[in-house]
Amino acid sequence: MDVALGSTAPPQDVELRATAFEFAVEPTLLFDPHADQILDANPAACTLLGYDRALLRQTKVSTLHSGQLPALIVFTQAVLDKGAYWTNALTPRHATGQSLRLEYAGSLLPQDGRSLVLLTMSDLDARRRRYVDAAAEDHMRGGIATWQRVERVFQDIERENQLILRAAGEGIYGVNAEGKTTFVNPAAERMLGWAAEELVGKEIHPIVHHTHHDGRHYPDHDCPIYAAFRDGAVHQVDGEVFWRKDGTPVWVEYTSTPIRDRGVVVGAVIVFRDVSQRREADEKLHAALAEVDRLRERLELENAYLQEEIRIETNPRGIIGQSEAIQKTLRQVKLVAPTTAAVMITGESGTGKELIARAIHEASSRRDRPLIRVNCAAIPRELFESEFFGHVRGAFTGAMRDRIGRFELADGGTLFLDEVGEIPLELQGKLLRVLQEGNFERVGEERTRAVDVRAIAATNRDLKQEVQRGRFREDLYFRLNVFPVESVPLRERREDIPLLAQHFLNRESKALKSELRLSEGDARRLTRYDWPGNVRELQNVIERAAILAQNGRLRINLPDAAGAQPSTGSAQVKPEAGSAVMTSAEMRAHERANIVAALQACSGKVFGPGGAAEMLDIKPTTLASRIKALGIAPRPRGSAGLSG
Ligand SMILES: Nc1ncnc2c1ncn2[C@@H]1O[C@H](COP(=O)(O)OP(=O)(O)OP(=O)(O)O)[C@@H](O)[C@H]1O
Numbered sequence: 147m148d149v150a151l152g153s154t155a156p157p158q159d160v161e162l163r164a165t166a167f168e169f170a171v172e173p174t175l176l177f178d179p180h181a182d183q184i185l186d187a188n189p190a191a192c193t194l195l196g197y198d199r200a201l202l203r204q205t206k207v208s209t210l211h212s213g214q215l216p217a218l219i220v221f222t223q224a225v226l227d228k229g230a231y232w233t234n235a236l237t238p239r240h241a242t243g244q245s246l247r248l249e250y251a252g253s254l255l256p257q258d259g260r261s262l263v264l265l266t267m268s269d270l271d272a273r274r275r276r277y278v279d280a281a282a283e284d285h286m287r288g289g290i291a292t293w294q295r296v297e298r299v300f301q302d303i304e305r306e307n308q309l310i311l312r313a314a315g316e317g318i319y320g321v322n323a324e325g326k327t328t329f330v331n332p333a334a335e336r337m338l339g340w341a342a343e344e345l346v347g348k349e350i351h352p353i354v355h356h357t358h359h360d361g362r363h364y365p366d367h368d369c370p371i372y373a374a375f376r377d378g379a380v381h382q383v384d385g386e387v388f389w390r391k392d393g394t395p396v397w398v399e400y401t402s403t404p405i406r407d408r409g410v411v412v413g414a415v416i417v418f419r420d421v422s423q424r425r426e427a428d429e430k431l432h433a434a435l436a437e438v439d440r441l442r443e444r445l446e447l448e449n450a451y452l453q454e455e456i457r458i459e460t461n462p463r464g465i466i467g468q469s470e471a472i473q474k475t476l477r478q479v480k481l482v483a484p485t486t487a488a489v490m491i492t493g494e495s496g497t498g499k500e501l502i503a504r505a506i507h508e509a510s511s512r513r514d515r516p517l518i519r520v521n522c523a524a525i526p527r528e529l530f531e532s533e534f535f536g537h538v539r540g541a542f543t544g545a546m547r548d549r550i551g552r553f554e555l556a557d558g559g560t561l562f563l564d565e566v567g568e569i570p571l572e573l574q575g576k577l578l579r580v581l582q583e584g585n586f587e588r589v590g591e592e593r594t595r596a597v598d599v600r601a602i603a604a605t606n607r608d609l610k611q612e613v614q615r616g617r618f619r620e621d622l623y624f625r626l627n628v629f630p631v632e633s634v635p636l637r638e639r640r641e642d643i644p645l646l647a648q649h650f651l652n653r654e655s656k657a658l659k660s661e662l663r664l665s666e667g668d669a670r671r672l673t674r675y676d677w678p679g680n681v682r683e684l685q686n687v688i689e690r691a692a693i694l695a696q697n698g699r700l701r702i703n704l705p706d707a708a709g710a711q712p713s714t715g716s717a718q719v720k721p722e723a724g725s726a727v728m729t730s731a732e733m734r735a736h737e738r739a740n741i742v743a744a745l746q747a748c749s750g751k752v753f754g755p756g757g758a759a760e761m762l763d764i765k766p767t768t769l770a771s772r773i774k775a776l777g778i779a780p781r782p783r784g785s786a787g788l789s790g
């Protein structure tokens with residue numbers, strides 16, 4: 147610096163100050179206001195103003211501020227007066243002619259009796275730029291903090307995801323678009339027996355998914371997991387296996403979900419679970435259901451068989467008799483069975499009213515549903531309603547649980563009201579309502595239930611008379627008496643007696659496994675008797691006679707004189723014309739012909755399935771002994787017939 151600042155100072159200080167002037171960041175000028183002359187300018191000032199130092203030293207202060215002299219004078223004067231002053235009213239000219247926006251800070255510098263001004267210039271534009279930069283920097287610093295926070299959040303999420311992956315019970319693994327494994331969670335490691343390190347970075351399909359359970363190769367282009375990258379769809383699969391490291395299969399159910407990055411599929415995540423136990427349970431269940439089906443089928447068959455058995459027992463052919471009365475009854479059965487009409491069967495006790503009712507039921511379309519019999523004479527008066535309609539628990543004292551009534555049991559079938567005349571008057575109205583409307587309520591319950599029941603009633607009383615006496619409701623009588631059938635007493639159809647007797651005797655012979663014969667004399671005595679107990683009585687007499695039989699001869703005990711003597715079996719009375727009674731020779735011939743016919747039908751086969759014994763429903767050994775006893779000579783099987 148050419149100008150000696152503060153000349154009173156020691157030389158080293160003067161030098162130091164000159165250096166400070168030289169290196170100051172702020173542009174600084176030293177000028178003499180009185181001489182209007184710039185004395186010196188530091189390099190920063192030269193740069194700011196665009197002049198070199200030498201030129202500036204020759205420049206007048208007023209030239210630098212051309213056109214601003216008043217403001218320059220004011221400022222200079224203020225510095226001289228106050229010792230220091232600031233202004234930004236002055237805009238010196240840059241060497242290029244452009245005026246600069248500066249802030250001036252002037253201070254008075256006394257030098258050798260002169261008053262000089264040391265002027266520091268601050269570039270306002272530069273200062274503003276610095277502020278902006280500082281603000282931007284502040285902003286940036288703040289932004290970084292925000293970014294760091296966001297990053298921390300992401301890290302937390304990632305950590306949570308890792309925790310979730312680790313905690314998940316399902317096996318989870320990821321694959322990238324090249325089919326390489328990107329991660330494997332611990333559950334997947336556990337289920338597959340592979341460690342994550344052994345799988346990550348490798349194609350997983352050839353390691354765990356290479357073969358179907360049945361041993362067929364599983365090409366990766368068929369694999370739904372890889373398909374997820376191709377079609378971008380979620381694939382849900384059940385019934386496949388993954389292979390464990392130890393070579394055993396594990397049944398899995400899995401979902402392969404594609405992962406997209408800005409719309410592009412970059413891989414898939416596979417979530418799977420071990421379903422071996424479920425499959426095992428399913429298989430057991432299927433096996434159990436198949437077993438249930440098999441048992442049900444067997445039961446159905448058994449049921450059909452039993453139903454058939456019951457039918458055989460009770461079909462109309464079970465009604466024995468050739469009398470006109472029986473023929474008429476059979477015609478009536480045939481006529482009324484297919485209808486839904488109520489039937490009233492009247493007749494003395496033991497004449498076969500129930501048998502007729504069963505015959506109607508069996509010949510009707512309801513035969514696959516039950517016939518439910520209610521013996522109205524056997525029900526205590528107070529239990530009638532519950533017996534008919536059922537009750538709910540607590541409906542009355544002693545009603546410990548719900549009970550279904552006869553009407554519900556007979557739903558779809560037939561209700562046989564035996565001894566219908568015994569129904570108490572107060573219940574007759576309710577009975578009528580059910581028969582008319584098909585609705586009823588269980589005792590103690592409000593709910594109305596619907597039933598579809600066909601009624602068949604039977605009575606040995608004169609119901610018409612009961613109606614006249616006010617003991618039976620007339621409307622109910624008409625309702626039940628839609629189709630009357632009369633069951634004729636045995637004494638009015640005597641020709642049926644020997645047939646019935648023989649029928650019961652056959653049954654007894656079979657049960658007692660002994661050959662019992664009904665002699666003509668027995669038949670005659672039985673026919674003469676009046677049978678007040680009708681068929682039931684006849685049945686009892688034959689049963690008793692069979693038990694008391696000696697050497698195959700029956701001992702028939704009848705209450706009257708005609709039957710009081712035991713049968714001698716010696717009477718050789720020819721059957722009366724029209725009677726079906728056979729002599730024992732006839733019966734033998736009949737049996738012989740029957741066996742020959744059976745043998746012919748079975749091509750001479752006696753034993754086993756399709757044999758004559760099976761056809762005749764007797765034991766093969768019994769048949770063999772009868773064949774011998776009757777002198778039937780069996781022909782070789784396949785020949786035209788049998789001799790005899
Ligand atoms: N025509 C017949 N053929 C074969 N058995 C018969 C015949 N009629 C009656 N029975 C037999 O006689 C017995 C009495 O018959 P059933 O019970 O049907 O008479 P019921 O008129 O209903 O008697 P009750 O009025 O006393 O109830 C039964 O064992 C039945 O099988």
